[in-house]
Amino acid sequence: MVAQNLWFLVAIGLLHSSMWSCIYSLSIRGLQKYTSKASGVFISAVFGGAVFTLIQGGLADLFGSWRWTWSLTVLCELVMLAYAVFGYRIREQDQLV
Incomplete structure (x- = not known):
């Protein structure tokens, strides 16, 4: 069981490095x-x-x-998913003129 968790943790790190x-x-697009x-x-x-x-x-x-510690990882992943789906957009009121 420990080996499975270790490889899961390694896989998460590798996937994050490719998404970086x-x-x-x-995150910095359109900030002028x-x-x-x-x-x-x-x-x-x-x-x-x-x-x-x-x-x-x-x-x-x-x-x-x-x-049960993987719930922390799931929470962090959900925050990143929310940013990827909604948070990266620049709202009209926030656009620089």
């Missing part, structure tokens, strides 16, 4: 003069990947199993 260029491009500031904020958000991994490991130690 698309997510980054969508704010592109450099937004890219800096977005790059610093990468730190979240390290934090959630530590939290998941701590939860696994607390619960004595990885089984």
